[in-house]
Amino acid sequence: MREAVPVLVNERTGDAPTFEEYVAARSQALWRSAWLLTGDRHKAEDLVQTALMKCWRRWDRIDGGAVDAYVRRTMLTTYTDWWRRRWNGEVPTGTLPDRPASGALDRGHDPGVRRDVLVALAGLPRGQRAVVVLRFFDDLSEAQTAEALGISAGTVKSQTSRALRALRTSGLLEDTHD
C-alpha cells in the first residue's frame, strides 16, 4: 500500500524541507521504489541510504522545489553506477524462482504475485526496469522519467514499449492485444 505523498515544504516556515524532515517523510516511499529496482530488502535500504548520504552533502545547494526529483535522480544514478561497476550485482536469474506460466498468473493478494513480479523485473535490462518503476509505480510522466534518468522522452517511450512486450512474453501481463 502506498501512502499519500507527504508535503515537502516546511509548513511552519514555507521553506524547503530540512534533510531530516525529508528523510522522515519520504524514506519509505523511496525504499519501495528501491525494492522494485533491486528486488532485495537490504539492497533497497543500502540504495536509499547511499543516495541520501550523497544528497546530504549538497542539501543546502538543492533547489527547494526540486528536492524530490534530485533525490530520485541520485538514487537512480547510484543504482546505475552499481550496475555499471558490477559491484552490487543482483541475484543471478538462474537462482530465481521459475518463470510464471504464460498468461496464467493469479492476481489479487496471492503471495506468488510478489515472486512473479520480481522474476519478471529481473528479466528486464536495467534501463527498462528503471523506466517501469518510475512510470508505473512512481507514476511519473514520460518527461519526468526522462529527466530522472537523463535520457530523452523518446527513449523512455521506446524502453516502455519494449518492457511491456517483455513482461507480456514473460507471462506477467495477460495479453490483451489479440
Next chain:
Amino acid sequence: MTDETQLRSLLRAAVPDDASSLDPQVVSTAARRARHRHRLVGLGAAAATIAVIGAVAVVATQGPDDDRAADSTGTTAPYDAPACPATLPELNDANMQVDDLRGLTSVRLCPDPDAAGQPGSLSRELVRAREAVLGGMDALVGDFAEFADQLENIEPFDPGRCAAIDFVATRQSLQFSYADGSTVLVPTAPCSPISFDDHAVDGGFLADAYLAALGEQRDRLDYTRPYEGPLSCDQWTAPSPATPGREHLTSAIACSPDSGALDDRQVAALDDAWQDPRPLPASGETCETQDPPQYLVVATDHGDVTRFVDSGCGHLRWEGRLPEEARAIPITMEQLGLRP
C-alpha cells in the same frame, strides 16, 4: 484491463507493506561520519595537505554542518600538484600496490603520453598541443572523501572476468603524492589488480573512480585554468571529467572540410549551448550528415579539450567518456555561422 493498468496493479501488490523507514538522524550521522572518516582517517593528513598546497580552504577543522557548504575560495592547488613522470612504466613493470593512503596530498591521472604517437611522428604543433593538455590537467587535492567513496564502491577484482575478455594494454597511471614528497604510481589498465590496504580492485575502474571524484571536486572547489595551448583538428585529448553545464568553453576550432578558430561571439554561443545539454534523441532518427563529418575541437576553462560532432539532427553531439554520458548540445554549425 490495459497492460499499463495491469502493471500498476501488480507493482503495488508486490511491494511489501512493511517498508523500511530510515531514521533521519542515523542517515545524517552516518553521512557526517563517512565524510570525516575519509578526511581524517582513511586518507587523512588534511592539515599536512593544506600546509603543502597552501591555498585550499581548510576542511579538516570545519564543523559537520559546514561540510555541506560549497567552497568559494579560489585556488590553483589542483594545477600545482606534483606533475606526472615523463615516462610511465610498462604494464609488466608497474607497481600494483598502494600501501598507505595516510599523508596523501594529491592524486593525479597520468595519461600515456605516447598514446597519440611517438613525438618524432607528430608535427611540432601537435607536440605542443599534447604538452599543453598534459600540463594543464587538474589533480585531486585536499579533500579525498569523494575519492574514498568511489574506491569503496569499486567491486573486488575478479580474475575470472578478465580471463574472458581482451583489453588494450595502456601505461596510463594514477599518481599518489604524499606530504613527505614521495609518490606512488599504479596503472589504470583494465584487468590490472591494484591493491589498496586489504582489497584489490580492477585498475580499469580506478580511472573512472578518480574522474568521478575530480568532477565532484570541480563542483566543490572554485578554480579554473583555461586551456592555453594550440588547438588542432588532430588534437590528442586526455580523459577528463568535463561535463556539459559545469565547465565553460573558452576556445574552439572548426574542422572539416575547412578549419579555423571560432571568434569570441561564436565561442560564447557555443558555451551557451554547452550549458543547456539535452538528452540525445531516440536512435533511428534520420539525419543529414556531411561527408566527411564536421566537428569542433573545443577547450574549457578547466584545461580540458574535447570534441563536438555535427549530428546533422539539429544539434551537436558530445560523446562523453561513457555511452550514457553522451548529450546533444543544442546548436548547429549553421547557427554558429560555420556553414552557409
